[in-house]
Amino acid sequence: MAMALFEVGATLLGACIGSFLNVVIWRLQQEDPAKRSVGGRSHCPHCGALIRWFDNVPIVSWLLLRAKARCCHKPISSRYPLVEALTAGLFLLLALQQPYGNVLVQTPDGFAIATNAAVAFGLQAVFLSVLVALSFIDFDTRLLPDVLTIPGIWLGLVAGVWPGLAGELFAEPNTPRWASALVASVAGFLVGGGVTWAIRSVGTAIFRKEAMGFGDVKLMAMIGAVLGWQSALLTMFLGCLFGAVGGGLGVVLGRGNVIPFGPFLALGAVVCLFWRDAIVYVLFTAWPEWQSQNPAARWLVLGTSLVLLPLLFAVVRRARRAG
Numbered sequence: 001m002a003m004a005l006f007e008v009g010a011t012l013l014g015a016c017i018g019s020f021l022n023v024v025i026w027r028l029q030q031e032d033p034a035k036r037s038v039g040g041r042s043h044c045p046h047c048g049a050l051i052r053w054f055d056n057v058p059i060v061s062w063l064l065l066r067a068k069a070r071c072c073h074k075p076i077s078s079r080y081p082l083v084e085a086l087t088a089g090l091f092l093l094l095a096l097q098q099p100y101g102n103v104l105v106q107t108p109d110g111f112a113i114a115t116n117a118a119v120a121f122g123l124q125a126v127f128l129s130v131l132v133a134l135s136f137i138d139f140d141t142r143l144l145p146d147v148l149t150i151p152g153i154w155l156g157l158v159a160g161v162w163p164g165l166a167g168e169l170f171a172e173p174n175t176p177r178w179a180s181a182l183v184a185s186v187a188g189f190l191v192g193g194g195v196t197w198a199i200r201s202v203g204t205a206i207f208r209k210e211a212m213g214f215g216d217v218k219l220m221a222m223i224g225a226v227l228g229w230q231s232a233l234l235t236m237f238l239g240c241l242f243g244a245v246g247g248g249l250g251v252v253l254g255r256g257n258v259i260p261f262g263p264f265l266a267l268g269a270v271v272c273l274f275w276r277d278a279i280v281y282v283l284f285t286a287w288p289e290w291q292s293q294n295p296a297a298r299w300l301v302l303g304t305s306l307v308l309l310p311l312l313f314a315v316v317r318r319a320r321r322a323g
């Protein structure tokens with residue numbers, strides 16, 4: 001019962017945070033610095049009328065108003081409930097992740113453990129929220145604003161001290177746990193940012209124009225600082241895979257030239273956060289075993305790579321940006 005409450009609570013919190021992220025995404029794109037502040041009450045983007053609280057309930061209001069503003073009857077983009085539902089879903093996944101649910105329920109006397117879980121939940125929730133905001137801003141403007149990535153890097157380095165969030169680089173008996181966790185986080189920052197910077201340099205040399213923005217370097221440095229260096233590499237791998245598939249879909253749909261790389265990296269980080277162990281098992285245990293029993297598997301890999309690599313190059317080459 002208490003566990004279900006925790007999950008429902010996390011989902012509702014996610015919907016509200018998603019509503020706030022809509023404001024962040026919209027206001028960070030404004031040219032006018034006066035419109036950039038995130039505080040204050042919500043106004044209709046069409047006529048400027050103040051939006052009343054009961055018209056501002058995540059997802060529900062959009063459905064009740066049938067996607068039309070009450071003030072001026074102009075259409076409200078389906079983007080708003082989409083961001084809210086996406087954030088709610090991510091927070092639910094986070095609540096379902098071990099050990100949060102168990103720890104909060106099973107330790108009536110374990111205040112320290114419950115506090116650990118709550119802080120870890122909070123830090124990862126902030127990380128997911130930043131990824132959602134960055135993805136949509138990048139999709140709209142092909143920019144990844146420093147105002148989100150730089151605090152994200154600091155969050156990762158500070159959160160790295162928290163036991164086990166970024167993993168631990170070494171487990172020496174004489175080293176305090178927070179120190180080895182911090183080293184893992186710093187290593188993640190260096191590997192995530194460094195690998196992306198190297199790919200960016202090589203890509204720029206080959207294509208003679210910016211293949212990836214410096215924003216991608218800072219995004220990957222942030223992801224590495226939060227998730228650790230192993231996850232940074234896995235995120236890069238998944239991001240390229242998703243980018244190639246997404247680029248292929250974009251070419252088919254005739255929109256290949258508007259897809260930036262940031263959302264694919266963010267998706268890779270989310271998949272890594274929730275299913276890293278499963279992916280590591282498939283890549284390094286299940287797949288090699290299957291391959292050793294089926295010699296034809298290498299041709300499958302070669303064939304898939306030959307299809308996906310040109311698509312990835314097409315995406316990266318077109319996703320040129322200023323930031």
Ligand SMILES: [Zn+2]
Pocket residue numbers: 044045046047048049069070071072073074
């Ligand atoms: Zn209006």
